[in-house]
Amino acid sequence: MKSEETPRWASALDAVVVYAQGALCSRRARGSVPPQGRLRVTGLPRSMDPGSLRARVVGDSGARVTEVRVEVDAEPSGTDSSDRLRQEVERLRDAYDAVQERRDRLLARITEITELRPVPPPRKREDPHRRTPAEAWLTLADFVEERLTTLHGRLAGLEEELRHVEHELAVAADRLARGSTDAPSAHVETTVCAVLTLDGAGEVELELEYGVPGALWVPAYRLAYRQSADSGSLVLRASIAQRTGEDWTGVRIALATADLRRRTDLPKLRSLRIGRRQPVPAPSGWREPPTGLADLFTGYDAAGPRPQPRSHAAPAAVGAAPAPPVVGGPVPPPLPVPPPLPVPPTAPPYSGAPARPADPGSTRMPPTPAFAQAPPQQLGRPRTGGAPVPAPASMPPAPANPTAPPPPAPPTPVTGPPRPTNDELDYAALHLSGPDEPAGRRGRLFPDAPFHPVMVEHRRRAEAVASLPLPGHAVRPRESAGSFDHRYDAVARADIPSDGTWHTVTIGEIPVGLRTEYLCVPSVEQRVYGTLVLSNATDQALLAGPVEVTVDDDFLLTAALPTLAPGGVRRMGLGPAEGVQVTRRAHLNESTAGLRNNITVLDHRVQVDLANRLARTVCVEVREQVPVTSDPDVRIDERADWTVPDDAVGPDHHTPGTRVWRVNLSPGGTAVLHGGYEIRIPAAKALVGGNRRS
Structure with missing residues (x-):
């Protein structure tokens, strides 16, 4: 049936799920089923993955989709669609x-x-000298x-x-x-359509789902809280960039951390048996080529070669005169063209797609290598890669070189059932070769089905968005999600043009628990830093990314939020706190002890002074370091009220010997902390000439 006789249904983009790389788009189309049950749905992008197209009937109308495939049309663009x-x-x-x-x-x-x-005129030898016309020189x-x-x-x-x-x-x-890549890039507009065959009648609503490259996202946040409150509002936002070739206007946005191109087929676990050797079973999907496959194209070959166009005619022999045209006579048949030699095909790079359970009433077209999935059955014998091509019998043998090393021994022929490779067992990526292919490929399945040339160029442009530089403090979702995948649905529809730049979209609000604490390590730096302890009580993980912190309706800073798992607690730094001051003083007293004064005693005393200049009560955590030893003869005695820290607040892996003070300071209050430890070193363990005070 001609394409112009097939009714065309317009479609509208309804929802988009953006993955770590790539997106899964969903379009809706509505209309009445034609009598022949065949229609074309327009509006698909030129960068889509043809193998990912799925179609189904929405609702309980009784109709179902029996076939769906992708077609690319080209037509001159009108004056109204010019850019x-x-x-x-x-x-x-x-x-x-x-x-x-x-x-x-x-x-x-x-x-x-x-x-x-x-240029003066030439002067002869016998001519007298002439005066130079200065006026002419000056005039020139x-x-x-x-x-x-x-x-x-x-x-x-x-x-x-x-x-x-x-x-x-x-x-x-x-x-x-x-600008957006939704508009055609040439005077000839190429459109991608989905040709569907329906079984049923009446008004139906179709849903088309397909994957596209050239889309990515990174999380971003905005945190607002009050200093007197123990909870805050964390708004999840996303920076989305897409160059898929279609503008996302008024679509439902969802974000996922999964990899859209990851293979989802089940691995094959081979058993190991101990005992008598058994023959290796043939692969489950292998079939011998049907009998008489070589005679299938006998009639096609008997019809002779196809007539070649004049522009591709072979040139005449060197020195031969062109034959004069015969007026009114029959046109001589074209010269026979020898068939091309069979070239072993090369398998394209594999990229998988998420396997989805088939919905009742849905149909999926045969996929291409971009979305290959689990295999059903295979027809034909696969090619044997790496097999040497025998030389013609008329070719003379190569002259022997006495200095060359002896040729390697021929490989031992492999007996038993064939062993197809993984690409040859990837049935979703195999395509049947037609009669115009070389003799060694006709009627057989090979994994070499590239995209349409129009789609290849648009996919190359779309995939260039992966090199877009990330915003500050941004982390890619696959790096921060770890081994788990999460999905976030936006609360409202959004508009994202296909221009390859970052666009910020609000996803939703997440309640978090928080408290402000102050941390200082005076032995390293006598400065107090403000920290925010976040706790996630929801069932969704908070991925790492930039967060804009607003305290009491005043913007504070943009910090880096660490990954916060469901039920987890993490600490986020807010920078130096000038309103809280700390001072540390240390004193060392060295003496000897024992019956013969053979034990060196190093008495360390530490004093830490804290002062709160803020108008609210603050909690300050002071960290000190106590030396540790693995020698049982060296003893360390602590004399302080500090405690050993725990790792309850996030994965803060403290070094051995860390001690912590926790002090609550009222507005304008001060505190003095005293601590110390005593090191007893036997004379036999002392380091002569060493610096024991550092």
């Missing part, structure tokens, strides 16, 4: 070329005027100076005009590069 920005770039490029050509002509004219020199110099002044003035104007047009061209080209 004004592209036309503006072409106009400015023509204007730039015209001004540049005028400038080049003027430069050539200036060069000609500059090269003007007075005045003429050259006047002309150069005029031409340089015009050149300055052309240079200024050229810089102006060049600037406008650069601006227009940048706008075109940053």
